Amino acid sequence: MTVGIFFATTTGKTEDIAERLHSMLPNAQAPVDLADLSDVSEMETLEGIICGIPTWNTGADFDRSGTAWDEMLEDIGELNLFGKKVAIFGLGDSSTYTENFCDAIEELHSYFVKAGATMVGYVSKDNYTFGESKSVIGDSFCGLPLDEDSESDLSDERLERWATQLKNEIGL
Ligand SMILES: Cc1cc2nc3c(=O)[nH]c(=O)nc-3n(C[C@H](O)[C@H](O)[C@H](O)COP(=O)(O)O)c2cc1C
Numbered sequence: 001m002t003v004g005i006f007f008a009t010t011t012g013k014t015e016d017i018a019e020r021l022h023s024m025l026p027n028a029q030a031p032v033d034l035a036d037l038s039d040v041s042e043m044e045t046l047e048g049i050i051c052g053i054p055t056w057n058t059g060a061d062f063d064r065s066g067t068a069w070d071e072m073l074e075d076i077g078e079l080n081l082f083g084k085k086v087a088i089f090g091l092g093d094s095s096t097y098t099e100n101f102c103d104a105i106e107e108l109h110s111y112f113v114k115a116g117a118t119m120v121g122y123v124s125k126d127n128y129t130f131g132e133s134k135s136v137i138g139d140s141f142c143g144l145p146l147d148e149d150s151e152s153d154l155s156d157e158r159l160e161r162w163a164t165q166l167k168n169e170i171g172l
Pocket residue numbers: 008009010011012013014015054055056057058059091092093094097100101102103148149
């Protein structure tokens with residue numbers, strides 16, 4: 001089972017979380033910074049993909065992340081990822097940016113859906129306090145939201161639970 005972890009970051013928090021998640025999922029490959037990835041088609045060689053994306057462009061419909069992910073979205077949508085399991089975690093701030101909490105998860109999610117991937121790693125919104133998020137589908141976030149700005153004390157527990165969920169859903 002080859003599973004890759006990819007992230008983009010501006011102030012380092014998404015990279016830090018990617019590394020902490022990798023320590024909980026040692027069978028996955030070491031996290032790769034999108035800045036070091038020349039071609040997203042490398043993702044087609046993997047059986048599972050885990051992506052980390054922060055939200056910086058507050059309230060934006062498009063290019064919500066404000067990181068290297070934004071330039072890769074169209075290319076990701078063109079990939080053939082049928083049969084691949086994909087999970088997304090997002091970094092945001094549920095207090096200061098409560099009306100746009102982790103909005104970028106859903107944008108990235110939509111391009112992986114376009115590529116035919118099987119999306120996993122959904123998380124109930126019940127244990128979060130926030131106003132609005134574009135990343136809520138039904139009663140769940142379409143990935144794992146994390147808040148290292150206002151709720152960093154909750155991240156370890158959220159990550160542990162998600163890592164266990166991914167072991168089952170991806171088969172890691
Ligand atoms: C100017 C600015 C805009 C932000 N906009 C949002 C936002 O719309 N939604 C959100 O959830 N977090 C928002 N954040 C919080 C960041 O997403 C958060 O700090 C994140 O952990 C940064 O990740 P990084 O260090 O990997 O870049 C914003 C932060 C700043 C400083």
